[in-house]
Amino acid sequence: MSNKKVTGKVWKFGSDINTDLVIPNFAIYMTREEQPAHCFVANRPGWVDEVQPGDILIAGTNFGVGSGRPIGDVFVDLGVFAVVAESFNGLGLRNCVNAGLASLPCKGILDAFDEGDIAEVDWGTGEVRNLTKGTTLTGQALPPEIQSIVEEGGVMAKLKKEGFVS
Template sequence: MARTFTGKVWKFDHDINTDLVIPNFAVLMTLEDQLKHCFSANRPGWVDEVQPGDVLLAGRNFGVGSARNIGAVFHGLGIVGVVADSFNGLGLRNCINAGLPPLPCPGILDVFDEGDTAEVDWVAGAVLNVTTGATVTGAPIPKALQDIVEAGGVEAVLRNEGYLAAR
């Protein structure tokens, strides 16, 4: 996996919770069906606009809430990385384990307007607003956790090591 991802940004506020990503009625659905309902309560129609290669930006406490696998949903929608002021610990785990690069970066919402293009070195923490030239520096996740992301997530690790049956 490349240490940099580049894409058009979507901006979300503080305290974006898991139930907004995967609503109650979608909890038991397959991942493919869950994708259709992401943010249906707070931003109806977003899943029709988001494109593979886009980047998610959010405020403080991103991913607060349940164990619902938000990383898998964003990954499934083609989001290439998430940059947020701060992450809920479980939300962070679910991004890492889904192989979706997360970058904690206080102040991220101040340097982007929605639709700008971000270039994010999630390994070093350097964020560039390609549209305006503005920069901001995040606090990258530790190397040991970057390795899980780079391996493609935790299931890929297990499958490679023979703990899971071949697909």
């Protein structure tokens, strides 16, 4: 059994989910503790009150397009266990990985799930199972070097351990 397997309830989002939706302009200079409350307020108000620790985010193409805003931190703080998207914006992906958030590009993911289904995501192998529907598909697991950043809990944890930052 892979230690990179997470199981949780699915929230579905569309394509082109951008950074400004995750951290709105008015929240950029708020503290990390304050930011999660404003996630998706423009496109899905109230979602932050519904999402539960262990839930899984599923999205369409071009997830995380936009700025350098640390979207991964927000999802980690909201308790999201993994993000699976048809495709990721490169910077969005880096910000998820660097926050220690399991991330998996997976073509066909939007059609394979309805919101509320239970997903089992193995971000080590790329296998995604829809436990509600009994179907399986395989995503494009990130290279091992990148997975190890997630395993270590993100880059800041690594830098702290190595004595570069306080």
